[in-house]
Amino acid sequence: MRAALALALLLTATPVVAQTVAERIDRSLALREQWQWLTRDIASPAQWDGDGRHFHYRKTVTGGFAFVDVDATTKAKRAAFDATAIAAALATMTGKPVDPVRLPFDRFDYADARAAIVTTIGDRKIRCTLTAPVCAPLPPEPEARPRGFGVVRDLRVPADNHPRRSPDGKWEALVIDDNLVVRAAGGGKEAWRSQDGSPADFYDPETIAWAPDGQHIALHRVRPGFARMVTRVVAAPEGKVQPEVVQQLYPKPGDAVDQEQPVLFAVADGKRIDVANALFPNPYYLSAPTWRKDGKSIRFDYLRRGFGQARIVAVDADTGAAHVAVSEDPKTFVFRDAIYSHDVGDLGREIVWTSERDGWRHLYLVDGATGRVKTQITKGKWIVRDIAKVDDTKRRIWFSASGVVPGEDPYYKHWFRVDFDGRHLVRLTKENATHELRFSPDMTRYVDVYSRTDLPETSELHDAADGRLIATLEKGDITALTAAGFRPPERFTAKGRDGTTDIHGLIVRPRDFDPARHYPVIENIYAGPHDSFVPKAFWPFGYFSGGDKVMGMQQLADLGFVVVMIDGMGTANRSKAFHDVAWKNMDDMGFPDRIAWMKAAAAKDASIDLTRVGIYGGSAGGQNTLNALLFHPDFYKAGIAYAGCFDNRMDKIDWNEQWLGWPVDQSYLDASGVVHAGKLQGKLMLVVGEQDSNVDPASTMQVVDALIKTDKQFELLVIPGGEHTAGRTTGPVPYAMRRHYDFFLRTLRGEGVADWNTR
Structure with missing residues (x-):
């Protein structure tokens, strides 16, 4: 009875109380719009041009954002493009008004010798010319056959089966009636085709890989997994009366996944070279085969079902003999998102590999022939995060790590350089903050954007040799935001x-x-x-x-x-x-x-x-x-x-x-x-x-x-x-x-x- 009375009083609360609650909620909902335009000069990570001569970034300005272009040599800054003109061109394209300081993208790439920019708006790639600006959608690129969470192909959608040309351009490979076919380039005379493909065990054209010398082809043969479909009802479709039904390929735990088997063929006569799967049984995931530079072997990544083992497996092109180039065998799970590998010299004799085998994610140099560790490159009670670059010639790695600096938040990222032998570890970033670096293509300079939750972003250009400051690009200003009541x-x-x-x-x-x-x-x-x-x-x-x-x-x-x-x-x-x-x-x-x-x-x-x-x-x-x-x-x-x-x-x-x-x-x-x-x-x-x-x-x-x-x-x-x-x-x-x-x-x-x- 007492509970019912309390509920009745709640439901019959006076309009004054209800309006007070409504006003407070409206105030909270409006806060983002009021505050998000009050900062100045807070920069996002930079994007370098391919030649390393310029970089650009987005930063906050009065009422929104602006894009800035920087000459990396002179440090001169200018607008990356005419934002007013681009906004007008986008408005013409979309039929909707566009604010020049709130353009509907946060990054772009220069194209056509900087005569145009290319960006993505929604799910469309857009190209805008910069002289007499005109924006238009780019034609869609060929898409691979979708896979449900990467492990079950959607066989309702045709595979990308365009002919793959041989390195010398004389031949092309594709799949016809589930079999691999090699024929003269341009749809010419067929040289040979495999005979054992079927809808239940087909050759996948999207995995075709020619050897650099053109002597072999590697690809996957696939036994399809279980095509589980999740069905949803659109109860109130826009502009329609009657509901609609949609289906989505959606594999769930325990479902059978596609079983992929690497296969090699000799191009000269179509001889199939089988690869025994003893070293990669029960795969959850196999990457498409990749050829080493010398054409003598392929490699692929293997993840065992259950995430208990990750390997790189190498296969001899002539014999099909396989060996484990590197293996991760934890007692619990392999963290798939944290796996990183790099073939030194693209020959597979040495591999840079991330591993948690000592309890922390670190870099290792592994002998690609035996799978044995040659050198633990980094070590300590901290973890490697991002690998920016591996230089095979200098035998040097640039990377970020967390937890290195005593007394700092162990999640803050700092950036380092180290040699393959673990020597000459150089810390490039110094400030007690988290850092996002973007290196120039030649690795001689970098733009560092660093901040903390109580320290606005600062953007700086540095010399990558020793971390020396070249120029301060932007220093975030939150004066107006603080005046409006913001507290970190x-x-x-x-x-x-x-x-x-x-x-x-x-x-x-x-x-x-x-x-x-x-x-x-x-x-x-x-x-x-x-x-x-x-x-x-x-x-x-x-x-x-x-x-x-x-x-x-x-x-x-x-x-x-x-x-x-x-x-x-x-x-x-x-x-x-x-x-x-x-x-x-x-x-x-x-x-x-x-x-x-x-x-x-x-x-x-x-x-x-x-x-x-x-x-x-x-x-x-x-x-x-x-x-x-x-x-x-x-x-x-x-x-x-x-x-x-x-x-x-x-x-x-x-x-x-x-x-x-x-x-x-x-x-x-x-x-x-x-x-x-x-x-x-x-x-x-x-x-x-x-x-x-x-x-x-x-x-x-x-x-x-x-x-x-x-x-x-x-x-x-x-x-x-x-x-x-x-x-x-x-x-x-x-x-x-x-x-x-x-x-x-x-x-x-x-x-x-x-x-x-x-x-």
Whole structure:
């Protein structure tokens, strides 16, 4: 009775209270548009011309952005092009007005000796002439046959079967009736064709590779996997009355993938040279064969099903004999996204390889004949991140790394140069910040853009020999942004579950923060093991910094919350042991570290109220959100889960088998929000896009079904026609964001919901 009375009072709240909530929400929604044009001279990473004589970049200016071109020798700066003229040309092309300081692209390439630029707008490649500017779409390039998450070919779409010419131009190879055919160039007389291809075991024309000497052809023979189709209904198609049905090739964990078998042919007589698969059994992925420069062998990358082994396999062209050039054999998983290899001299005798075999991602020089390590090039309790260049002649590598500098945030990227033998390690970047470098083509200079969440971007031109500063290009100015009330988020570090490992995160407070008050806490979560996610760079509106997360957190904080973001154990870019926490353990999601971190923050700041903790996230963050409520109900009280992959058996094959392995086992069930739906205690809101092509939207509806069957109360918002963003973007009618704000005001602050219907 008392609960019913309270609900009645809530629903009949006076218009004054409802309007107050509405005004506060409108204020938060408007914040991005008000703030994002208030910075000056914040530059994005540079793009060098192919000859190294110039580079260009985008920077913030009054009301938007401008593109700047720099002469690398004289350091003279000028506009990269006439933005007003390009805007007019784009408006003519699209039929819509275009603002010269808000052009609809953030990068471009010069073309035709700098007489034109080429960029991408939406999914179209556009070319704009710079003299008498005219913009027009470029004709689409030939596309390869689509593959569902890279492992099952979409046989509904024809392969790119254009004839591949021999190095001397006399012959061409293609596939006819599933068999490899070699004939005279230009559609001439057929020399020979294979005889054993069939629709169930075909030769793939997109993998045809001629040997440099023209004596052999290598390609893949393919046994198709299971073509699982996800079917979705478009309930309210634009401009139509009746619903439509769409289908998407969508392999899921455990499905049969395409089985690819490398095959060699002697061009002279069509003799097939088989390659035994003993060294690459049960492949999840095989790269197309690549020829070494001398034409004596091919190489290909192999990833075993279950992500437990990665190899480079080399094959002798004459005999088909295979050997392992390098192998990665962890006890848990190979982190596919972090694999890097380079054939020194393009001969395969030596290979530069990244490995985590000593517990940290480092560079190794491997003997390509034996697979044995010749030299561990880098070592220490830090990780290699990006490899910018490997110079085979100088036997030198340029790369970025994190965690090298004691006392700094271990996620900050610094850049280095090192010789193949591990000597002469030179640190090029010095400032206590995270750095993004772009090197000139000859590696003699680089543009460094560095920043922290509390330090605006500075862009500098440096000498790559020793890191010497040549010129300061831009220095970010946030005077107007600060005057408008912006305060950078607080960087906070606390110990994790083990009491020794540092866990890093950010705290965003309301602009009218009062330390004497008590604020509910909301965690913005994304705990996918494929990266780390807490922003490290400054610009709070996007670019490469992840800054949109900070902006969204500020908008929510202004409604009376402390909003946090944390990288717990199981995320990437730390040690192998830190990352391994995720292996077959996706129900963990670093929650013991996150909870310990928030408790440490509350011990330091009495305004943080841990009796009212909320959480929100999308995609993997949606799964994280639901699992927070299911597995840690004593701590998390309310959550909004967007487009969640709530049951890993329902999600895409590649992401889930990477972290949970193959075959599908109990670990998939342990992390399932469907299996554990009956444990729900807190307040839950589910949001899903009806046309989500990233995560099968049925994953959300299966959670809904399980919640109903276990008699649980929850809220559901389906966005008709919505994609994976599921209404998270603010757009002209940010409906989902209003509901987002309403939900947390109601569940964590006990405030009335705004009545949007009376506006």
